[in-house]
Amino acid sequence: MDVAIPVLQEELETVLRPWLGSLFLTSNPMLDQLTQMMRGYAPYKQTLEDLRDQLESFLLTSISRYTHGSMMVLNDQYKTVRLGQGHIGWITDDVMGVLFDKLTPFSANFIKLNDYSLRVQSLSALRVLYQKYASYYSEEDLRFLKEMIRRTYPPEKYRDWLKD
Numbered sequence: 001m002d003v004a005i006p007v008l009q010e011e012l013e014t015v016l017r018p019w020l021g022s023l024f025l026t027s028n029p030m031l032d033q034l035t036q037m038m039r040g041y042a043p044y045k046q047t048l049e050d051l052r053d054q055l056e057s058f059l060l061t062s063i064s065r066y067t068h069g070s071m072m073v074l075n076d077q078y079k080t081v082r083l084g085q086g087h088i089g090w091i092t093d094d095v096m097g098v099l100f101d102k103l104t105p106f107s108a109n110f111i112k113l114n115d116y117s118l119r120v121q122s123l124s125a126l127r128v129l130y131q132k133y134a135s136y137y138s139e140e141d142l143r144f145l146k147e148m149i150r151r152t153y154p155p156e157k158y159r160d161w162l163k164d
Helices: 009-026 030-039 048-066 085-102 107-119 123-132 139-152
Strands: 072-074 080-082
Touching: 009 030, 009 072, 009 085, 030 048, 030 085, 048 085, 048 107, 085 123, 107 123, 123 139
Parallel strands: none
Antiparallel strands: 072 080
16 A cells, blocks of 8 residues: 655645746646655655656656746746756755655654765755754764755755754
8 A cells, every 4th residue: 555645735836836936837737747746656666866857857848848848937026937957956856855844754764865865966855854854963974964065055045944
């Protein structure tokens, strides 16, 4: 029996709206399909990397399809934005962050998430490790994690949650 991850469509909409805009999200079935994909994730059937690859491919092809290949969306500030491959990677990481937030913080999930963060550049994974799994790290390792985040990502990406 599959144990679905309780991902809510509203949670995905919240992370996608800044990237894709409300108009795009309400004008096609992509958000619905993405929610179903996320709810279908089963750790015993699929690795986090495999899910990430599947989501990235889905997002790229869906955005391309629903923008008729232009990859241009109207954000909520009424500005047209052309999405590139780099944007798709960031969008995918934000979507994965919704799943990471849903994982119960215990050792097996810590190992899985920590391993994922070592193989995939993922600010969302690092954020959840910092916020929910800090007790699994030594003081030195936690200090290293914070410093790595600061060196790798722009401050606006972590300012709200990475504390001194």
